[in-house]
Amino acid sequence: MLLSDLEAAAIGDILKHQPCTAHFIRTCFRESPAKHFSDSAGSVYPMMRRLEKNGYLESYEQQDGQRMVRYYRCTSAGKTALQRWLGPPVPESATLTVDPVRTRILYLGRLPKSRRTKWFDEIESALQAKLKLIQQELGDRDLSQSDAPYLNLADENAIMELKTRLRWLSIARRQLEEQGLL
Amino acid sequence: MLLSDLEAAAIGDILKHQPCTAHFIRTCFRESPAKHFSDSAGSVYPMMRRLEKNGYLESYEQQDGQRMVRYYRCTSAGKTALQRWLGPPVPESATLTVDPVRTRILYLGRLPKSRRTKWFDEIESALQAKLKLIQQELGDRDLSQSDAPYLNLADENAIMELKTRLRWLSIARRQLEEQGLL
């Protein structure tokens, strides 16, 4: 069975920080703006158990003061599964481009003309805010950690993508104006 | 209740082509490379019933030769719901950038060095193939239909995004080479 992106990211993060807790994986998923995974308890805890059941992780409990904490490690089967997920071959779905704004613009004709300008304004400032957030993350990164090159590249990807969207948005605006649709 | 992207796209497509069948919506979802929605019967048919139950669609059956076919129309509540989904305000999730390749590069360090060059090669050609597909779709579009400006913009978005990814990929390659990671 091929791993889902969520499962693969969990295994990848465990490999970087093992032994670690399920709770730690939740914070991994929550903290990076370049990661879009859910950090809900209802998805993470069952996923960890599932990965263990499938032989990709192993765990042990350890006393920590008054409480028991479960630590996970990646097995060699887990590492193999991660490499299979990474590819090559990469699945066709890896070329998918998803832009919620693009999805919406397909139906912009159903919005009254009077609201369209505001629509563009709002999205533009939301994208700009997100862009700043990621630029900050990139600037703040500790370059000494071994994975810094990959993390930087991921941020750089998100930054380039957001800039492209902003560029596209202004082109879209101009074109619709020219066609009297704004 | 706010519509999901899938539901909103269905309502949007129905507004363009009503009255139409569930099967027609499936082909809408399947055919455009700029739409990434599932066209599986198991998601579309229950969704149409759900939207009708919620008052966003209405339907009637009609004899077509030997078979009964169900046609859907959008109600005014449906149109209102679509506009609410479109925004403004746009949800914060609309600034999400999802790139499966970016997700993977975060964990590229777990792939043996020997496979990394091939990894880049494969992804590059997959992206290039997808790019051509969408450029073709854009070139083939009938410009007389009233929604052509929006459809063109959506394709243009996908094209710009794919080009950006290719640009990023070559930057990533160069950087990793310079750092002896390739």
Added chain:
DNA sequence: TAAGGCATGTAAGACGTTACATGATTAC
């Protein structure tokens, strides 16, 4: 007459979401 498209659905299972629920530990 056979293949492919049109048309509609169901069933089982996997997965994610939200909300609920608990309790220990740490920092202010």
Added chain:
DNA sequence: GTAATCATGTAACGTCTTACATGCCTTA
């Protein structure tokens, strides 16, 4: 002491996927 964080889970619900299932219609 109290709020935030660390830590672990469960339950109900909704949705999507895959696979199964049927039958009509059109075109080669």
